[in-house]
Amino acid sequence: MKRKLLSLLLAASMLTAVLAGCGQSGNDTTGGQTGNDQQVVDNGGDDVTTPAPAADGAIKVGVAMPTKDLQRWNQDGANMKEQLEAAGYEVDLQYASNDVPTQVSQIENMINSGCKVLVIASIEGDSLGTVLEQAKENNIPVIAYDRLIMNSDAVTYYATFDNKLVGIKQGQYIEQQLGLASGAGPFNIELITGDPGDNNARFFFGGAMEVLQPYIDNGQLVVRSGQTSFDEVATANWATEAAQNRFDAIISAYYSDGTQLDAVMASNDSTAQGVTTSLENNYTGAWPIITGQDCDIVSVQNMIAGKQSMSIFKDTRTLAAKTVEMVDAILKGGEAPVNDKETYDNGTGIIPSYLCEPVFADINNYEELLIDSGYYTEDQLK
Ligand code: BGC
Numbered sequence: 001m002k003r004k005l006l007s008l009l010l011a012a013s014m015l016t017a018v019l020a021g022c023g024q025s026g027n028d029t030t031g032g033q034t035g036n037d038q039q040v041v042d043n044g045g046d047d048v049t050t051p052a053p054a055a056d057g058a059i060k061v062g063v064a065m066p067t068k069d070l071q072r073w074n075q076d077g078a079n080m081k082e083q084l085e086a087a088g089y090e091v092d093l094q095y096a097s098n099d100v101p102t103q104v105s106q107i108e109n110m111i112n113s114g115c116k117v118l119v120i121a122s123i124e125g126d127s128l129g130t131v132l133e134q135a136k137e138n139n140i141p142v143i144a145y146d147r148l149i150m151n152s153d154a155v156t157y158y159a160t161f162d163n164k165l166v167g168i169k170q171g172q173y174i175e176q177q178l179g180l181a182s183g184a185g186p187f188n189i190e191l192i193t194g195d196p197g198d199n200n201a202r203f204f205f206g207g208a209m210e211v212l213q214p215y216i217d218n219g220q221l222v223v224r225s226g227q228t229s230f231d232e233v234a235t236a237n238w239a240t241e242a243a244q245n246r247f248d249a250i251i252s253a254y255y256s257d258g259t260q261l262d263a264v265m266a267s268n269d270s271t272a273q274g275v276t277t278s279l280e281n282n283y284t285g286a287w288p289i290i291t292g293q294d295c296d297i298v299s300v301q302n303m304i305a306g307k308q309s310m311s312i313f314k315d316t317r318t319l320a321a322k323t324v325e326m327v328d329a330i331l332k333g334g335e336a337p338v339n340d341k342e343t344y345d346n347g348t349g350i351i352p353s354y355l356c357e358p359v360f361a362d363i364n365n366y367e368e369l370l371i372d373s374g375y376y377t378e379d380q381l382k
Contacts, residue, residue, distance in 0.1 A: 058090040062110030064120040067098040071296045079320035098237050100127045107131045117327050118142045124197035125150040141330050148199040151347040157336050158344050158353040159323045161314045163200045166358045167207020170291040173310050174263050177289050185220030187262035192271045194238045204267040205230055224254040235271050243274025251282040263289040269299035276307050295361050300381050313361040313369050322354050
């Protein structure tokens, strides 16, 4: 009885998170809330964090995450597991160490072991076509989580943040800080983005360049390295060390003679951290503006120390809540919540998507956004 009450409370708090989180979008078309709360309140009376199969066997959901190396995926995985279990599902959560064959075999196992829905944050968007054929043959719906899975018609829905808006916000931050709209400049800028196999990276970079490219074209922004194409500024696996190495080379070739570097457009925190370390080791000029994304603990600490200017906060609790809502709707035969039916074509057609809203974070609002909301404790950021 006590456990049942706990389940109810957890389910209620999850619903509150869903309502308070992604649901702000005006054209949210939430569907599929059938009122059938059987799976939500009855997990067989077992501990909510490790539910045993209910009498008729709890429905199993496979959750495939790319890597434990980056803080955010640990949070995504933990949130998904916690929220799915609170809704009465059994969860098979796997991390693939950024290795595509590992992720493929994990997904194969999920299919063979009876998962009824797959939630996948892919390592390489283009490498899952074959294994997802099997999912389709077995009528297992697939939700692409955070990153779109490309060229597979097995993908049913996509749950993510508005990736292009992330890039636009980073670009606009640099535009505002440097006063570009009122004609200031020229300023020196360098660019760095993420993994070429991650579809998101092109959206982040594309969004930022939509804002910055006109200023590069008119000479207000100068990229001294000359590296401006996506391929030139991409970072394999979003690796911090690779970012650091590339900036070591850039600083020594273009900024070691006292030339000022005014801004670095970094698409996320793991690359921003590599840039920061490289600058600390090699650069003697005034500290540049550096953008980021994810509000990783190290990057928030860097923000507090004045070493990273901003980050984009993507509340993984909210994304997980929205994805659980999708899983629930699919399994109950309803329509999943989507608010975008035009942006994400994975090569087989548009994938109906739910885009959560990315939020700007800097030194002035991080306490409210990250500590007051319970995302981090104050101690974690020390
Ligand atoms: C995610 C970012 C993350 C990056 C590296 C992207 O697909 O959307 O939040 O920083 O991967 O893991």
